[in-house]
Amino acid sequence: GENVEQHLSTLSVQEGDSAVIKCTYSDSASNYFPWYKQELGKRPQLIIDIRSNVGEKKDQRIAVTLNKTAKHFSLHITETQPEDSAVYFCAAPLPGRRALTFGSGTRLQVQP
Amino acid sequence: DSGVTQTPKHLITATGQRVTLRCSPRSGDLSVYWYQQSLDQGLQFLIQYYNGEERAKGNILERFSAQQFPDLHSELNLSSLELGDSALYFCASSVVEGMIEAFFGQGTRLTVV
Secondary structure, X not given: OOOEEEOOOEXXXXXXXXXXXXXXXXXXXXXXXXXXXXXXOOOOEEEEEEEOOOOEEEEOOEEEEEEOOOOEEEEEEOOXXXXXXXXXXXXXXXXXXXXXXXXXXXXXXXXX | OOOOEEEOXXXXXXXXXXXXXXXXXOOOOOEEEEEXXXXXXXXXXXXXXXXXXXXXXXXXXXXXXXXEOOXXXXXXXXXXXXXXXOEEEEEEEEOOOOOOOOEEOOOEEEEEO
């Protein structure tokens, strides 16, 4: 099966609301979980990441939480703005941990 | 600007042809990764190099090959091109293996006609 699954393909929120995107992973030995933001036609940009030895990490309006027991991690964006509209990809290590496998992406639409 | 440079940005070629995509990693990064992103699709891992050596392979077709040179730049060679090979090809680089804090280049958009 897939190493990482991102179940929500689209998410629409009103400007100022919070958005949460969740991913599940299958390898309990996975130790690194980044999130990438990709605007249309642009490169994926690393926006936040978390290692398996912590449960939460924040950077201004974005945060990532990790639940190792349930094997899922989530991206939280507070006070959403129109410029947050993009596709967000979660990722987890491939077997062998030399590269990442990416989720299928969640298109976030922030309505003004 | 991520510091990862890919050339060319756009490439249009005919079926059956061969093309070479180039990637220069960020200064100091030893590991290079190639990914393919088809229209409205996710990022599919192709191949990874570390300090000149191939280290991991993903869903890379036999028609595709890659290498990393002593100056650490990498090239992805795509041959006998088919219409379905049309996609965005990204490279990423990181200091260590595992794509820890990896940064992507702006991609090469390949169109096969």
